[in-house]
Amino acid sequence: MEPISEEARDQFLTTFQRExxxxxxxxxYATDIEKTRFQTWLRGQLFDPHAExxxxxxxxxxxxxxxxxxxxxxxxxIVSEPVTDYIRFEWLDAAQLVQxxxxxxxxxxxxxxxxxxxxxxxxMFDRHTVAFTYFSGNGHVLSHEVTTDPDIVAxxxxxxxxxxxxxxxxxxxxxx
Numbered sequence: 001m002e003p004i005s006e007e008a009r010d011q012f013l014t015t016f017q018r019e020x021x022x023x024x025x026x027x028x029y030a031t032d033i034e035k036t037r038f039q040t041w042l043r044g045q046l047f048d049p050h051a052e053x054x055x056x057x058x059x060x061x062x063x064x065x066x067x068x069x070x071x072x073x074x075x076x077x078i079v080s081e082p083v084t085d086y087i088r089f090e091w092l093d094a095a096q097l098v099q100x101x102x103x104x105x106x107x108x109x110x111x112x113x114x115x116x117x118x119x120x121x122x123x124m125f126d127r128h129t130v131a132f133t134y135f136s137g138n139g140h141v142l143s144h145e146v147t148t149d150p151d152i153v154a155x156x157x158x159x160x161x162x163x164x165x166x167x168x169x170x171x172x173x174x175x176x
Contacts, residue, residue, distance in 0.1 A: 001132070001145040001152075009123065009131045009144050013062060016125040021160050022075045024121050027084045029139040041089050056096055063100035074103045076160065076167055078117070081108050083175040091175045098170050105167035106175075117159050130156045 013020060037055070040047060066073060075097065079087045094104045123131045130153050134142045147153070 001147040001149070004131060004144045004146040006141065006144055009133075009146065012123065012125045012129060012131065014065075016071065018126050019072045019074070020126075021124045022073070022122075023078070023118070023124075023156075023160055023163070024075065025078045025117065026121065026135060026139060027080050028086045029135070030141070038086060038089050041092075042085060056100075059097075060100045063102065067101040072103065073101070074105070074164065076105050076107060076164055078107045078109055078112055078163065079175070081110065081176050088175050091170075091173070094170050104170040105164060106170065106173040107163055107167040111166055112163065115159065115162050116155075117163065118156055122156055124153065124156050124160065127153060127157050129153070 037047065063073065075094075077087070077090065077094075083091070091106070097104050118132070120132045120134055122133065125131075129146060129148050131144055131146045133144050136142055
């Protein structure tokens with residue numbers, strides 16, 4: 001595996017040919033920056049609709065290009081229940097992801113005991129490239145690594161598909 005910058009990893013989102021999958025397994029991601037959307041939501045404040053539209057615009061544009069090209073993006077979130085405030089916030093935001101064209105599913109952690117899952121979140125592109133993200137305990141991104149090792153890619157693909165089969169589509173999942 002080799003180190004890769006976040007920007008280089010994100011380039012794969014614009015160059016994959018068929019499918020990108022994203023496995024997220026943390027219950028909290030870095031949320032301590034006071035001006036984040038999450039902090040605004042936690043305070044019970046309403047989002048400015050214009051700022052929200054601008055915040056989502058790049059993702060909607062990317063997903064429009066992706067779906068128009070016949071490509072797919074699947075996102076699987078493994079979550080502890082009861083969910084954290086952060087996961088509840090992500091669940092609310094996931095409606096936007098689905099609207100943009102992503103297929104989003106949720107898998108309660110209690111259903112994963114018989115699955116063999118990688119130790120870190122990852123993006124996989126075209127079942128050829130896996131980009132792992134390493135986080136600190138409090139959810140800050142530490143680094144990224146990328147690999148095209150066929151054994152690692154195959155293991156990540158198998159783990160994702162196993163979990164995907166038992167995961168709950170976004171429109172059928174309600175966080176508890």
